[in-house]
Structures are given as structure tokens and as C-alpha cells.
Amino acid sequence: MSVAPSRWQLIELRRRREAVRGGIDLLDRKREALIRQLLERRGHAEDLRLQLSVALDAARRQVRRAFEEVGRPGCEAAALAQISPASVEVRDDRVLGVRLPLVQASLEPFHISYGPGGTAASMDFAARSFAGLIPELLKLASQETAIRNLHRALQRTSRTLNALKDVLLPELEADIRSVAAGLEEEERDERARWSRRRDVNLSTGPDPRMEDSREAARDPGPGAA
Numbered sequence: 001m002s003v004a005p006s007r008w009q010l011i012e013l014r015r016r017r018e019a020v021r022g023g024i025d026l027l028d029r030k031r032e033a034l035i036r037q038l039l040e041r042r043g044h045a046e047d048l049r050l051q052l053s054v055a056l057d058a059a060r061r062q063v064r065r066a067f068e069e070v071g072r073p074g075c076e077a078a079a080l081a082q083i084s085p086a087s088v089e090v091r092d093d094r095v096l097g098v099r100l101p102l103v104q105a106s107l108e109p110f111h112i113s114y115g116p117g118g119t120a121a122s123m124d125f126a127a128r129s130f131a132g133l134i135p136e137l138l139k140l141a142s143q144e145t146a147i148r149n150l151h152r153a154l155q156r157t158s159r160t161l162n163a164l165k166d167v168l169l170p171e172l173e174a175d176i177r178s179v180a181a182g183l184e185e186e187e188r189d190e191r192a193r194w195s196r197r198r199d200v201n202l203s204t205g206p207d208p209r210m211e212d213s214r215e216a217a218r219d220p221g222p223g224a225a
Contacts, residue, residue, distance in 0.1 A: 010179045017172045020164055027161040033096055034154045038147060045143040052136055059133065062126035069120040078123060082112070088138065098153040100146040103138045 066075050093100045112124060 006179070007183065010176065010183065013172060013176045013179060017169070017176065020169050020172060024161060024164050024169070027157055027164065030096060031154065031157045031161060034098075034150055034157060037095060038150050038154065041143050041147050041150065045140060045147060048136060048140045048143065052133065052140060055129070055133055055136070059126055059129035062122050062129055065122040066120055066126050069122055075123060079127075082127060095146075095150075096153070098149050100149055101142065103142045103145075105134055105138050 063075070070078075087106045089104050089106065091102050091104065093102045112127065
């Protein structure tokens, strides 16, 4: 980029460089905070997955037993008759400017809604097991969504940070060097011009007409008394 070599332009470029450096520092700290958030939430999500894996295996065993005792059609009919024990609400939270949906459930005590005919205890156990997993499943859903949003924010922050560090800041540094070099060259040229003028004045000596004028001013003439 061609930059006019002026003092004002040099000051403006240096001001922009300081602003870019401040932005780099801010984005670098934001990136580190996003990484910490990601690592923390990934750890929580992994713990939840392990807990849910064990609980889901137990609930699925009860479902398989109910299929054996009652049959699949009977289990599906009982599931359709069961009233949902929870109402789900999604609200937004923000961390480091990143939108993180938080899924919450308002749970009611679990009550069996289907009739006793054509059912088995294993079906009741399976229904209670899955109902008890709802809060943990919603927590995991919130953590997984937060991880995805934080990862996207980290990618955007890293791209912006790299653009400032690798593109914009080097361009500003190059422009500053170019303007400073141009100003230094102008100053050298100006000093050279003044030096040449001084040498010319010294070599030609004083102007004779100026000497005659000074002599006339000192001589008062014959009429002066």
C-alpha cells in the first residue's frame, strides 16, 4: 500500500498499530478463556455420558424383559398411554459473548397412566428408569450444544486473531517503515539544500551594492554640521 510520507500519516499509522495490538491482546485472552470453557464442558459432558451409559443400559434391559413378558405391541400401547412427566423450557445464557442454550425441565412425580391389564413389573421399572433419566439427558443436551457453540466461537476468534497478527499488523509495520523512511529522506534533502545555500552565500561574499548603501548611510555629507 502506498502511503504519503507526512507526519500526520505516521502518527495515524502508529495509533492504528496500537489499536491492533490491543485487539490482538484482547482476542488472545478471549481465545484462552474459550479453550478453558471448552475443556471444562467437555469433561462434564464425558462424565454425563458415562453415567447415562450405565443407566440407559439398565433401562434397556428392563425394556427387553418387558418385550419378552408382554410383547412389543403391548409395550408400545402402554407407552402411548403414558402422560409426559416433564415440560421442557429452553433459555439462553451467554459466556464470553457466546450464546449457550440451557435446556431445563419442570418434572412432576412419575405416575403410571396405563392400566394394569396386559402389563408387567418390568414395564413399570423401564418406564420409571427412563423418566428418571430425563434431567440428565437434558443436562447432556445443554452441554453438547454449548460445546458446539463454543467451538464455533473459538474458530471465529482464532481466524480473526490470525488475520490481525499475520496480515494487518505486518502491513501497518511496513507502512510505518515506509513513511518514516520517506520523512527521513525529506529531512536529508532539506539539510542538503540549506547546506548548498550556505556554501553559495559564503563563496560569493557580500553584495557591493549593499556595501555602498551602508557607506552612504554612514557619510553625513557636506551639509551636515
